Amino acid sequence: MRRACIVGCGTTGFTSDTSEALESVLLRSVKDLFDSTPECDRRDVEAVIVSNASGGCAGSGSAGHNSYGGDGGGGGGSVGDSSGGSRDGSSRPGSAGSPPARDHHASRRGSGYMAPILAELAGMRPRAAHTVESLCSSGTNAIVSGYAHVASGLADVVLVSGAEIRDTPGRILWWDDSRGQFKHPVYWASLLTSGYKRAFGVSDDDLAVVPARAYENARSNPDALRPEVTPTVEDVAGSRRLTGDLRLLDCSRPCTGGASILIASENAAGRYTDNPVWIAGVGQSVTSAGFAKHSDPSRIESARMACRDALRMAGSRGGGAARGVGATLSISDVDVAEIHDAFSVCEPMILEALGMAEPGRGAAASRELYETASRRVNPRGGLIGAGHPLGATGLAQAAEVARQLRCEARGRQADHHEVGLVHNMAAAGTSSTALVMVR
Template sequence: MNQPMLWGVGTSDYGRFPDRRVESLAWDAIAEAVRDAEVRPGQIEAIVVGSVFGPPGVATRVQRGIGLPGIPMWTVENACASGTSAYHEAVEAVRAGRFGCVLVLGVDQMSTLFSGAIVPEASDPEGAASLPLPGLYALQAQRYVAEFGVTPEQLAAIAVKNKANGMDNPRAQLRSSAPTVAEVLESRMIAEPLTFLQCCPTSDGAGAAIVGGARGNPRDLRVEASAMVSGALWDHRSPDVWGFASVARAAEQAFAQAGRSPEEVDVLEVHDAFTIGEIVTLEALGLAPRGKGAELAPSGHTARNGAQPVNPSGGLLSRGHPLGATGMAQLAEIAWQLRGDAGDRQVARHRVGLVETMGGGAAGMDGNACVVTILSAE
């Protein structure tokens, strides 16, 4: 078995670009990743693309545009975890010796499809009941308020932290201001108790990575673990809120692969599509006991200068959420952090990093999929 390494990363800007071709966003990210990895296009042996709403054939048009016809290419759709699911497949392909160098791409253009929240699939019971993801996450938050006494101020603290971080991310979609707790709570109610500033924007963007084997380059990052799980059956009788168990199962596998504990992680990028999402995820990852995750942001533990910074990029709440590209944006941020290349966002301790991306799913399932990967600087 070979040791997978992350050779290079790249992203486009994130925002709403309805007048751009979706392929052009992908080309921006790929060009940067290829330069960062210091590879020639001819060294790339396969391409894996993660996309949710990409038009049919978008991956092939991207492949044609970068001048790599004929090599194996396939597309993964795993809701919000599509990009990191594609990355996971690339890691496993390199580990098994199937390919020596794989290009991973995540891309989506939401602005041409949605003006607000994603319209749920009408053939699914949740879609038929008009329950979009803001409502589903709001149910998580309501349960945490009722069961653990989570306060509106604790929820708002996630948005305050991540939006302040996003001010220093030149590629983030939302950089106009860093709100106060009061401003977050006073913003328009979307799905009680989640207000407008506690919800991520729909976005356009792309992220890319080059995954290969060990080659002795000091800038390469060691992929200590990559775990992908699919959602299990879930309903109102389940002991945990929707999505918790999927993240916990992926995290358990990843920490076992890496031989590490949650306390050893220096910096994290997690799926904060809504403020409650970061709280639940950090508990599922083991950074806090159940019901105590809401205390991490107000205490400063997850601040950029805290013991374990979470979402120094600004997270989905600031950077935006172009579904298929989100996981790759998270991966790029962790790579920049571990290399010490994050500029004004740079955290002090940056040897071990973790990415978690969790995708929504169909009614009766505990999410679509979750990927947790752990990387380290050699």
């Protein structure tokens, strides 16, 4: 396999705008990428891979069911609104509710084929162009596809671009009838929260530090949905109850946003940058699709397996060399991590799954991160602080780690970093993808 690295990144601001077309958001992140990577000629791009949680068929369907009547929140599912679904498990993008505001746009008509559309709009003529859909982890799965193109020799330069419109139908997994009428993500999040609190004696107050730190970190992220909002621990604790175990400020908020990265082979990378970030390890795990198959509601097993495999691969490929630790690499070598904190409880659960905290000590680790104002984990504010545009999230996470490793994170740059990790998951943690990145 050939080595592959990230040579450029682009992001858009995250907003609550639902009037923008999917291809417009994609294109803005691509423009940001090429503006900041002027050495790269767009004609060099041999493959374009788009990430979108509705498979490119974004729409503003709003059948009105499963609505929570709130004004935000929801990892992969807005508390404030919902989209169509049917009993046979299929999504119904745009099938009900008001007509889309700007239905002359391809995405607003429910069109797929978004990768070739983006290629045309950006003036590229790649050999391959396709879309990756995997709900909230579409972004990192698209990166894995791009990585595979380069590593296999199918392409030397691949553009991976992800975007989402806030009211995407990709927020809710309608297929999962094991959730009964409780299909909205706040329900699985509540059950994981309840399970985690019960298993390890954790309180709601213990978890309130997660959003407080996330929003504080997001203050220095110009792309964040609302960087001016900085709730305290007390604000989180006092925010509106959605269920017995979940408050409004425990939830990430779906939003509109885009992010792109450019992946190049070792041979091509030198033409574009002298500061590449290598994708040294890839790990993926799918334990199920349905939530009810969770064997233990206090753990996210897919995260543990994906991160273990990513670190193992990075180590076996000499990823530890940067740290002078030879052919091994462990979680303690990771300087900066972007993890999928769709809801407060996800942070401590994932810290444990990654090995950044001992089992049952994740909440204590979250508190330590909060008390030390650490930027080692989720320096851009995570999903809770920055917002969660599903198809862009994994790409925004990878772009952040790349910028941190390249010392280009500006106001949120922490220490000098050499090893980074991205963890991105979907559908209540039934699947995870992890990437280990080294300078």
